Amino acid sequence: MSLLTPAVPVNWRAAWREPGLRLLFAAVLIAVSALSSVAFFADRVERALVLQGAALMAADLVVVQGAPIPQVWRDKATSLGLQQARSVTFPSVVLANERPLLVQVKGVESPYPLRGRLQIDTPGGDLDGPPAAGAAWLEGRLRDRLGITIGSDTLQLGELRLRAAGVLVDEPDRGGNLFQLAPRLMVNYADVQRSGLLGPGSRVRHRLLLAGDSEHIAAMRSWLEPQLPPGSELADLENARPELRTALERARRFLSLAALCASLLAGVAMLLAARRYVDRAFDGAAVLRTLGMSSRAVLGWHLRRLLVAVVVATLAGSLIGLLGQQALVALLGDWFGTTLPQPGVRPLFVGLAFGVCLAVGFVMPTLASIGRVPPLRVLRRELAPAGLATWLVWLLAVAVFLGLMAWQVRDARLAVAMALALLATLLVLMGAGRLLLRLLAPLRRTGGSAALGLAALARYPQLTLLQLGGFGLGITLLLLLAVVRVDIVDAWRSSLPAQAPNHFVINLQPDERERFAAILRERGVPNSGLHATVRARLLAIGGRTVNADDYADQRARRLATRDYSLGFGAEMQADNRVQAGRWWDGAEAMAPAFSVEQGLAENLGIGVGDTLTFDIAGQQVTAPVTSLRSVAWDSFNVNFFVVGSPALLEGLPATYLSSLYLDDTSERLTLTLAEAFPAASVLDVRPILEQVRAIMERGALAVEMVFLFTLVAAALVTAAAAEVSRDERAREVAVMRTLGMSRRRLLGAVLIEFGVLGLVSGVLAAALAAITGYLVATELFDLPGRIAAAVWWLGVGGGTLVVALVGWLATRRLVGIPPIQVLNSE
Known part of the structure; x- marks a missing residue:
């Protein structure tokens, strides 16, 4: 006979009336609802953040190369249903009002841009599309330096005479390599072909911009990668924009961490509810054993009831989660400044998988003891089956959760860090619980309300450990998320201060340095100082010639063949951190050496002690990596x-080059610098800066919203932790009242009991959350770590008050039940 096909049919109506099963159903329902809401909402926010990042590339995927885009590539994109547009960029000299000026020409075709918005200011109003044939959009500083009147003047580009039709206010993909930019002149793609400037030797870069759903973009990428010729590259948000990649990665980690906290709290509530269900099921199991049912059949009978309840609750919870996040988006969608994309199907499967797996992992270790109930329990209720040790139940549950977490979070470092933090939290709570029980043991036979409340903890050691684990984990995760929500997010925001550099000045000559510094000092302009740089190509690592074919990873292949802007300096930048080796100090700066960014080193296999050889203007330069x-x-x-x-x-x-912060009153300085240093370029990076700030703010707001779901899960944990000892407490209250104890004294003892539980849980939770939050900030998010005082008073004070109040409310209902009713039910 199958384990799930019991000999005794299940009476579902009677089963539903059982408080234990209803509590478990409610725990699964609320857990999956909260988790699904988090998963759906986080998925939509993450998609929105990615789309905002893609807006700064004007596409989801960009192919960049020196040769024209093959027609076969465009045909493939069409067959996949992708949007596409071509662009071409190259440096050239434009002539207007007898003034020549080096510009960066960009030819674009409709429907450019595929992501983001092109903003043009014209005499007839704002526009948002490519220029028509014969027209040109000019960057504001180009207009000013040429003295052009928009709408009437013309300019000469190669063999073309173009009308200055508008001012280029905002261009989505203006970023890229800042050190190759000059003032922008945007023209129609067809005009570029007629300009006569694309002959042999021209420094032209052709781009194919692609946009569409993630599956078709991934298919296009896979199809293109093996066909790219040397010197070509595929650019997406992950490799094209390091400043946006960092911001998006942090936003993803914040959401993942918040979702993990809600998930674990939901699992803890299920474990506690399972304990309540199993305790109430022992008597029924004993009756079934006296009727001749085997241990296996008894277990199967309860397992069938449990699985049906879990599956129904999981499906209902997933539906509630979907509806809940829709309501949340309706309320909060405007806060994000954009329409949130529809979620994918993955969150639905996440909710279903988590509901079933958490139920199995958190409930089965406790449920297994039902099959071992002795038939004699019908006559002697004190006979209970030997269950697993409390610490082992928690360990098995956490192991299941960690497996699911690694699958969901898609971040190995975060998953490992959370795993270690959870195991450490569990060990500390269990160890503290054992110590507390040992200290309270002498009080079991003393009198007084305080002693009675403390002795209650020692009389039921397994329940005390279970409740301490539930309260402790719940408070720890809430405090941890509070630390993330407040301290880490604030540190993230402060990493990009209000006066962050918003302009770059590049291509200053050595003899211009003193005059440039003097102008900035005179105007009081915040700046990063002057930094020497040269263009270089990597030739060899450790004496071995660099070859893109030696790397399987596409990002590594691109990094191996690109040009680099090398920096030079005796002092390390303040926002850099040495991860391996040591920076040169003092006399060491006079020895040849290189310092390499960690991500680049990992991609290209560069280690401390390796030598690097660069080609710099035909000169080979070799030095070790220190x-x-x-x-x-x-x-x-x-x-x-x-x-x-x-x-x-x-x-x-x-x-x-240098970076500057210019406020609105200093805008005129850009023209002054352009006139004083004709060969230099002043680059405005405010659009990129604002986009990173937007990602920070919306990522922080998303964490706030996920925190609300976590509060719901935490409330469920608190209720379940109080309910787990309901039967024992009901018997104890009935006996005490029969012996003449007053209602006031009983409730006073309960306040002491749960207050001590809350105090111990709060102190441990505050310490664990503070330490974990500090490590999360410094190790996972590369942000300064700090421990807020609020963690301590929220953990200790809030934990004590809330847990004491929950215990008092739960027992207050029991005091009103006549003792004879409770004793007759035994």
Whole structure:
């Protein structure tokens, strides 16, 4: 006979009337509802954040190469139903009002841009599309430097005479490599072909922009990767924009961490509800054993009831989660400044899988003891089957959760960190619980309300450990999320201060440095100082020639063949951190050395001690790698993948760059700098800066919303932890009242009992959350760690008050039940 086909049919109507099964059903329902809501909402927010990042590339995927885009590539994109547009960029000289000026020409075709918005200011009003044939959009500083009147003046580009039709206010994909940009001139794609400027030797870059759903984009990427010729590259948000990649990665981690906290709280509530269900099922199981049913059949009978309840609750919870997040989006969608995309199907499967797996993992270790109920329990209720040790039940439950977590979070570092934090939390709570029971044991035979409440903890050690684990984990996770929600998010925001650099000045010559610095000092402009840089191509690592074919990863292949802007300096940037090796100090700066960004080193297999050889203007420069650094790309300070010691700079054709913060009153300074340094370029990165800030703010708001769901799960944990001892408490209250104990004294003892539980749980939770939050900030998010005082008073004070109140409310109902009714039910 199958384990799930019991000999005794299940009376579902009677089963539903059982408080234990209803509590378990409610736990699963609320758990899956909260988890599904988190999963659906987080999925939509993450998709919105990715789309916002894609808006700064004007596409989801971009192919970049020196040769024209093959027609077969465009045909493939069409067959996959992808949107596409071509663009071409190259440097050239434009002539207007007898003034020549080096510009960066960009030819685009409709429907550019595929993501984001092109904003053009014309005499007839704002536009948002490519220029018509014969027209050109000019960047504001280009208009000013040429002295052009928009709408009437013309300019010469190669063989073309173009009408200055509008000012280019915002261009989605203006970012990229800042050090290759000059003032922008945007023209129609067809005009570029007629300009006569695309002959042999021109420094042209062709782009194919693609946009569509993620599955078709992934298919296009897979099809393109093996066909890309040397020098070509595929650019997406993950590899094209390091400053946005960092911001998006942090936003994803925040959402994942918040969802994990809600998930674990839901599982804890299910474990506690399972304990309540099993305790109430022992008597019925004993009756079934006296009727001749085997242990296996008894277990199967209860397992069938449980699985049906779990499946129904999981399906209902998934539906509630879907509806709940729709309501949340309706209420909060405007807060994100954009329409949230529809979620994918993955959150639905996440909710279903988590509901079933959490039920099995958190309930089965406790449920297994039902099959071992002795028939003699019908006469002697004190006979209970030997169950698993409390610590083992918790360990099995956490092991199941960690497996699901690793599948859901898609972040190995975060999953491992949470696993270690959970195991440490569990060990600390169980160890503290054992110590508490040992200290309270002498009080079991003393009198007084305080002693009575403390002795109650020692009389039921397994329940005390279970409740301590439930309260402790619940408070820890709530405090941890509070730390993330407040301290870490604030640290993330402060990593991009209000006066973060919003302009870059590049291509300053060595003899212009003092005059440039003097202008900035005179105007009081915040700046990062001057940084020497040269263009270089990586030739060899450790004496072995770099070849893209040696790398399987596409990102590594692109990094192996790209040009680099090498930086040089005696001091490390303030937002860089040495992860391996050591930075050169003092006399060491006079020795040839390189420092490499950690991500680049991992992709190309560069380690401390390896030598790097670069080609710099035909000159080969070789030096050892003495350190690997982490770089805060989203700080908008001047940063480099590779930095050389000052000793390497001698004899190299270096130029200089700086980053500045210009407020609205300093805008005129850009024209002053352009006139004073004609060969230099002043680049406005405010659109990118604002986009990163938007990702930060909306990511923080998303964590706030997920926190609300976590509060619901925490409330369920608190209720379940109080309910788990309901039967024992009911018997104890009935006996005490029969012996003449007053209602006031009983409730006073309960306040002491649950207050101590809350105090111990709160102290431990505050310490664990503070330590874990600090490590999460510093190790996972690369942010400064700090421990807020609020964690302590919320954990200790809030934990004590809330847990005491919950216990008092739960027992207050029991005091009103006549003792004879409780004793007759035994």
